[in-house]
Amino acid sequence: MVKIFIIGAGRSSTSLINYLLKTGKIKNWKVTVGDISIHLAEEKIQGFEKARAIFFDVDNLQQREDEIQNADVVISMLPASMHYKVALSCLKFNRHLLTASYVSNEMKGIEEEVKRKNLFFLMECGLDPGIDHMTAMQAIDKIKEQGGTLISFKSFTGGLIAPDSDNNPWNYKFTWNPRNVVLAGQGTAKYIRNGKYKYIPYHKLFSRVEHVTVDGLGDFEGYPNRDSLSYRDVYNIGNIPTILRGTLRRRGFCRAWDIFVQLGITDDSYKLEDSEFMTYREFVNTFLAFSPVKMVEDKLCDYLKLSKESEDFKKLEWLGIFSDKVVGIKNASPAQVLQKILEEKLNLDTSDKDMIVMQHQFEYQLNEKLMHLTSSLVSIGEDPVNTAMSKTVGLPLAIAAKLFIEGEIKQRGIVLPILKEIYEPVLAELEEYDIKCSEKVKELEPYAVDED
């Protein structure tokens, strides 16, 4: 009897756990779900008498080693920083491990040993990273097999709000960790365009977006992610002249978000004096120069060359950032105050549905022709529990776990789902859950690739 140990029973684990419980019932697997909240773990296994829910503290070495030793396959849905501890225990007791998180430098350090012990450590097998890898590699392999030469690869992913639930001027709600959204993009974005490296500092990021259209959904915009360059090695397309990865938002979002960046209120590197008793209005004023006569609204508009009639300004007003509400957080960073203000307006309502949008854009030379392939994936949540995020993060991992248990995956070591033996069956099965790419190919006019 195969024993599976799932660590983490939070929101994004719902679909993963469901899939493995249902499949496990048929296949006669023994599934254990552990979480620091026993309540959450119990909730997730309801209706499956043979499954086991336990209180599990990853920092309790004894418990960690006992439970991991007692399993055949471990699936960690913990925050990325906690995987390494789990990985070390898996290594110690020769257990296989699957996660949806990026391969960290720590993990790279144990790569040789994982291989030597013939273990399967599948990582980056959720949505982003995960489905992005699989769908990109599928398209890249197909283009190469046709004899095509890749010229450009741009890829955008966004966790957004479903059209039916989209009822605010930002066309955005927090469907994912709000803190990560507030801090997103800090640092320098690095990509390559027509063979030239390009760098965008954070304070210019939200004004240098790409326009993206998705059939049936309309207009989006994508701002570049920090690191696009490393994907050349991952996808084995080292010489591609253009590669850019970005984050999708609804059109108009980035220009308004840029106001926060320009003011400096997404900064998390220092604490504000007297933040606790500051009003939202005073918070904004703190980033504007003194004036004995001008109102905060007017100072902001003059400073950032905004019109009070603009959509951008209306987005700010709608958030209530000019109100006299009190911040109420001691020693808060600007980013923490901004997050609080945003959460009051951008959190999901109980009836809201989320939406995942992903689009890959390829350009390639094929038989003297310049071709353009767009591959778009849209997934809409069913309800606040069975969200698109939970499905797209959890199902790839769950399906991969099943395939591995059934002996369908031969590769060992630290593995990404960029191998055909993984992405083909996983993507095929994801289609049953209506998670699939729709593709559009067209021929392009040749264009100049040189500059200046």
Place this chain on the structure above:
Amino acid sequence: MVKIFIIGAGRSSTSLINYLLKTGKIKNWKVTVGDISIHLAEEKIQGFEKARAIFFDVDNLQQREDEIQNADVVISMLPASMHYKVALSCLKFNRHLLTASYVSNEMKGIEEEVKRKNLFFLMECGLDPGIDHMTAMQAIDKIKEQGGTLISFKSFTGGLIAPDSDNNPWNYKFTWNPRNVVLAGQGTAKYIRNGKYKYIPYHKLFSRVEHVTVDGLGDFEGYPNRDSLSYRDVYNIGNIPTILRGTLRRRGFCRAWDIFVQLGITDDSYKLEDSEFMTYREFVNTFLAFSPVKMVEDKLCDYLKLSKESEDFKKLEWLGIFSDKVVGIKNASPAQVLQKILEEKLNLDTSDKDMIVMQHQFEYQLNEKLMHLTSSLVSIGEDPVNTAMSKTVGLPLAIAAKLFIEGEIKQRGIVLPILKEIYEPVLAELEEYDIKCSEKVKELEPYAVDED
């Protein structure tokens, strides 16, 4: 016979060493000058047979302890980060120490022991910090003694080029460490204005300057330094509603410098790919979006809303940043490349003279009247060796050393030159070297201090 050990014989030590050698000849002091370059040390003591020049490596523990034990007073002109080692040895052998650098957190950690051992560790006694402390405290003490109440204190200092040597469109040359100039201002500027805390992110710093006029020299502008707030405690003016410290540049400098900041080319936090073989023009292009038709110059102007006819653009062209010269530095950060480009044009010529400008601006209430005091100090270098920088950094420290040796300073512990017993005689003697403030007092119309 009093023994003085001066560590560091670089450019900024010239005036200090000269003063102590001349004074020491009369007073019969034994002066030793140590430097990692024995050549520099020997050069500085020429003409003084009794002085001793030695090769000195601060990282050689044996030598450091020997030389410090062998001295009565140690003066360290080393880079700030090296003072702590010297301080520990001074503490071990009960020797007094004088420096021109800020009190670091490490130094604060030994404050109690310095006091307990009745040692004199004078710090921050150069120009900035140093003369700024002394002249500010003299003015503040005077205003308080008159019965005045301080309302506002702004203070600006700049290391600039003398008017006679000012022959480029930036009205600026490197009279100080170019790397520090390129990186200046990074982080968040914090100050207080009419009782409200204000924060300026780096990408807005150079567009939020204050206009400063100095009699006889004309127009300058000051951009806020990172930390203005801590000076409230240092100067014992905790409740002052407005305090701002800034760095002076000639008018127009900051707007042009802001172009570098907006592009992101003052960033020192990452390395550019292929920097070695990049031209200056390609370097600039790396921070601009791709265009198959537009020239780099046009892309830059469009991006930052500049006119090609503007003074700002002319400043860029004059630097040669659009040229096909090759960078030639491996794994360079953007800031390192920018520094190289700037050094080719902004380094001092052999005949150039530097200039120090400092201005304090006070507002205070006195007998129902609102008063404004401007205190300005200008010092121009004699030649490339006896620079204004060397005089204004070295002489305060040298004079303080003499006063201490002669028993004129009673205070012990880690001491700043904010005490009357130090600043009064030091400032009095600095006047003999033509380093003095000229003051201007006027009455102001009352103004609104409330906002929004």
